[in-house]
Amino acid sequence: MTTQTEAVPGRTTQAPSTTEIWLRRARALAPLWTLLALGLFFSLASDTFLRPINLNNILVQVSTLALLGTGLTFVLLTGEIDLSIAAMVTFVGVVAAHLFANLEIPEPWPTLIALGAATLLGLVNGIATTKFRIPSFMATLAMSLIASGLAIWISQGRIIFEISEVSRFFGSGRVGDTGIRVLTVVAASALLVAFLVLRYTRFGRYVYMTGANKSAARLAGVNTDNITIAALVICGFTAGLAGLVNVGRLGSAQPQVINSFLIDAIGAVVLGGTALTGGRGGIIQTVFGLLIYGTLRNGLDNIPQIDPFAKEFITGVVLLFALVVNVVFSGRSSRDRT
């Protein structure tokens, strides 16, 4: 930079150069670059990847994850975590199917009761974390056992093969004659609502502030306990939705917990750029995280040369790599060194 000549002594305010601005913008979009890079790679490596039917497949595959990620975004933004979501998915599926198939209660009651139960478990998570000050990591870990334990107990460890029309509609129904699946629409709506809430509402602001600096939020009169509880309740509810959708997709209710749901959901949300420490990130980031995840999983399936037993390993490596790229690119690691 050249020194400036100036008539009046004092502070010069100089606009940052255009390259600087572009560099900053480019960095902020790191997840987008990751997504495009992966997309480009898979479309070159596989001729099936870019087909519309496959792109729709990606959306279907990430829909369940998107529902989990929606609620989880709220929780991570407040600086907490919810490890019980995978167990909730199983629990909700079993409850809905059990009420419908074994107790022969007509719809919509099984669906509503199952959703309500998941929301209630979210409330328990919230109360344990705030009122009893159990770290959410531990409280939701215990809840994960409770939910999966209930699922096994209720189902007596057996798969329930009979599911209701409502569940089937959620999981495999289509919107009119289009190829778009109902579950994609459900997931997209959940993301949209969450986006609006977090971005524009007072509650959304409180969620961010609670995670960014809890004591500051309290000093400004924010009831941070209630905000944390609300976030965990929302997460319970969306995990419940994910459970319904999942049963519909599989066509049966399985009592085993699919652990990859938990890892994938946290992975996707964090990959998008929502901080585990709270206060930073949001739904847009989560959407990118989900798409990256979906592209990665689906893309690997579309390259026939890859050993199917190596897929998990490759996914892990790429996930770690993508995380590193995101952190380095957005300059988070080097900015503040105090």
Next chain:
Amino acid sequence: MTPTPVLELKNISKRFGGLQALKNVTFDLYPGETHALVGENGAGKSTLMRILSGVYSDYEGEYILDGEPTLLRSPADAQARGIGMIHQELSVLPELSVAENVFLGRQPLTPWGSIDWSKMYRIADEELGHLGFEINVKRPLEDYSLGIQQVVEVLRVILSGARVLIMDEPTSALSPAEVERLIELISTLRQQQRSIIYISHFLEEVMRVADRITVLRDGQKVDTLKQEDTSVDHLISLILGREVNATLPSATEHEDKQTLLEVRDLCSDAFNHIDLVVGAGEVLGLYGAVGAGHFDVARALFGMYRVDGGVIILDGHEFPQRFSASYAIKRGVAYATESRRKSLMLEEANYRNITLPHLGRIARIVPNRKREVDIAEPAMQMVNVQPPDPHNAVGKLSGGNQQKVAIARWITFPPKLFVVSEPTRGMDVGAKNEVLGILRNFRNDGFGVLVVSSEPETVLAVADRIIIMSRGQIVSELENQGNLDKDALMRLL
């Protein structure tokens, strides 16, 4: 023969995005010298020191250490070269014990390589004793006041063997007695030929400790003066670049002072049997040394400190035994803490920090950004936040300007009672006056103000009445009609 300087900075310039924070600043430091750095909030003092201590390495100009051009890449690098920094905002680890904080990163080891706890406790205990602090070094640091935490930080840097000690507003949180001890300590360090850079807004203090004084204004050096060639008034005019108008708006007389706040027999673990009354149109000063419990009384009035008993009545309305901060806000209480870090969202924009306590009033569900900015802007102007951009993140402001934002948030919807702890901590001479003037105007408009402070000057400047607390008890109550001075207050502690 003049000795070579320990370090020299030549034509240092530093930009933050579009803001020129430093411009062609030259600075030097000799062995055994105490060199003070003064200037308005945002003048660039902390930025210059961050360059000195390796926090920022992207600047223009030359850094000469022991006669050699140097580029320090990190604070660790600086520490290895004997430059230690005490930051404006403490960087202690409150959960660790006092002794662990003293030896952070350099714990003494036994011959087997494990941490030598007994040695660590013994040395920490001795060294703190030398400074005149008798505290239990095994207890977690968070059990102690901010003042003690600061002392521990100072001690840590001293013990790390620093030849050059940078103190960025080290006394802003200390009680007068602690300040005296720090000044004594500085003269000991000077005898050991250590060099000290001392940043402070307390100019009397600066005149006492400094050999030379450099004045910064708007990122540029105004002058470097020998202590004997200058005076407090001269410094003030150099700092501000204009004559200072040090008078507050005069206090108007209120006919009949209605009782606004009444506190009866408030008790907790930190204070006992607190009785006090604040009238409408009155400023009550609550003065005490750091650790006297007066800051906790302030918190209790805002529902942020649990009390065991007692009554709080505001405007004829009795508060429940337990209440939340939002309840207090609704009833018309505002509270600004003594700690910026605790009360501000550093990564968020100014306007969001200012409107946060009032969001419920601004909108039930969706706050309108334009409306928020419209509310925040005049408040920022009233306390003169620099730079005045409401979209700027608070963390990018200088320390004193952050404090102004913490005050500004309560001006937007005036409360009935403004409880404010250390309102002027870290502010420059001009800003101090502005903020005290705002409190005075509040009072003149018929609101009640409770100023809680460990700085006698602050309390004496604005309070109509002063209550003095010591060890959690009220020890005396005085009318302040210009007949009191600093010594009178401190004697009563």
